[in-house]
Amino acid sequence: MYRHTLLWFTNNLRLDDNPVFNKARNSEQLTCLFIQHPRDKRTNRFGFKGIGKHRQQFLNQALSSLHSKLSLLNQALEVIESDYVEALSQVILRDQVEHLVTSRHTGSYEQSALKEIASRFPHLVITVLETHTLYGERQLPFALAELPDSFTPFRKKIESIEVDARIAEPDSLPPLGDKQGSTFNIDCSSENAFNGSEQSALDHLEHYFSSDLPATYKETRNGLDEWACSTKFSPWLALGVLSPKRIIERLNRYEEDVVANDSTYWIFFELLWRDYFQWYAHKWGNKIYHQTGPFNRKPLTSFYxxxxxxxxxxxxxxxxxxxxxxxxxxxxxxxxxxxxxxxxxxxxxxxxxxxxxxxxxxxxxxxxxxxxxxxxxxxxxxxxxxxxxxxxxxxxxxxxxxxxxxxxxxxxxxxxxxxxxxxxxxxxxxxxxx
CATH class of the missing domain: 1.10.579.10 (DNA Cyclobutane Dipyrimidine Photolyase, subunit A, domain 3)
Incomplete structure (x- = not known):
């Protein structure tokens, strides 16, 4: 039993199928935290910001939804705009945190922040869990360093492996810390076609699989504009508002109750592509940003x-x-x-x-x-x-x-x-x- 646990939310903004909560229960008090790095809103070396208005609005809705769902469990989401290391250090010291739990992330800034926190606070127990992929690293039929260099060999080796069962939402959580941060206050207004709340994600999932659309997905997926051409799961998947395992669970039920064909398989196929790129990023690290890529292939391009x-x-x-x-x-x-x-x-x-x-x-x-x-x-x-x-x-x-x-x-x-x-x-x- 820990005296105080800190949950650092990154790419897992949901209660459904989120193993971080199982680790957080073994604590007397709990702080739930999301950090937005100021770097997201600054211009980078390519001349662009890390996050634009559409995703920021969607993110705000996701955070508001997570806060609301936590409040039903007598918890709250603290949102801080700060450098990751500084924000984590501030909360660890303020709440005398003994245990930090977070989701495994492909981002180099998130990974380096955890390393720095481990160095600053050697007493701290850090637990990093996989919440963003269909398969965990332990399920891969090869070492991560031996991830195939292209998708097809990856798919052939992994598609027959059973996806682990989804974890249910928590029905209780440890109480707030005595020094919980400021009141949650985020603008969630938006004109987007997508709403970032977890309930919107689950409603969309159910609506999609209650229709005939999955049975024709392979034929319609290349459509350029029509809403019904593709699944439209990607915004919620990207922020971890929707679990890929939840999608597979619902897909399996559709195949049992309605039809299993090339189109329903192709939904699974696309989720495998997504998983492949997650592990590709974990394997190659910062090389995914390099102009020549991980295989040192010099492209004949410039900048105009x-x-x-x-x-x-x-x-x-x-x-x-x-x-x-x-x-x-x-x-x-x-x-x-x-x-x-x-x-x-x-x-x-x-x-x-x-x-x-x-x-x-x-x-x-x-x-x-x-x-x-x-x-x-x-x-x-x-x-x-x-x-x-x-x-x-x-x-x-x-x-x-x-x-x-x-x-x-x-x-x-x-x-x-x-x-x-x-x-x-x-x-x-x-x-x-x-």
Missing amino acids: PERMKSWIEGTTPYPIVNAAMRQLKATGYQSNRARQLVASCLVHELGIDWRYGAAYFEEALIDFDLASNWGNWQYLGGVGADPRGHRQFNLAKQTQTYDPEGLFIKRWGGEEMMLPIDRVDYHDWPIEMK
Whole structure:
């Protein structure tokens, strides 16, 4: 029994299927904490912020939901905007914390913060649990260092392994500490199509699997704009508001009660892709940010501010790319097919370093997940897990296949302002990127 435990929430903003609560129960008092690093709102070396307005609103809703659910268990969520190490140190000292529990994270800042805290507080017991993946590391049929360099060998080795059962919500928690922090107060107003609350995630999950959509997912998943084309689980998965195990549990029930076919398998297939990128990020660490990737493949790209600005604003010579980028800016969302097309355009047609695209997506996407985002961009940039190397899409052919009547392009104004790739000379430089 610990006198005081600190739960540091990161990518596990839910009560359902969250093993951190089992570890927190063995304590007399409990502090629940979320830290938003000021770095998220500062401009990084690529010229973008770590979090944009759409994801910030979604995050605020998720935090508010978590606080409300904790309050039903006579608990509360303390939210601090600060450096991770400083915030954790402040709470550990204030509450005389003996035990720190958190979720395993692919982020290097989160990992380095835990190492520094362990160094500062050698008495502290630190427990790190896996909450973000279908499979735990102990279930992998290979050592993490031997993770296959591409997805297909990974899938073949792991897809027959049974996913562990989901953990039920806690029905009780230790009481608040005597020195609990400030009252929870976050603006949760939003115009997003997604709501970040855990209940919204569970309602959407049930609505999706109560329909015929899972039975046709493989045929519709490449749709560019229609809400029903894909599962739309990704925003809640990214913040850990929705557990991937909960999705599998509901998918299995759908297959038992309704139908099991190629489309329902493909939902599982996509979750395996997500798991692969999580373990890919754990294996390679900071190499997922390197221009040459983990395999030292030098891409033939550079950086052109004018082209980057045109790509972001949707004014390139490619209408389908323009439409997708305008959709992203307006909504924070883009379909999987659209992401592949705009990434291919940035790397191949515009010749820009893939890392700038990954950094912009980190700011713009409502469903940004570190491992999936940077892993997918390395894949499309030809430096990652794609065994074929550079994967270039024929944009005209893709337009004919996925938007033959031009409805997506028309809706998002893809042809409203099509400008040449290069239209200024050196007298007009520098160009503001955003």
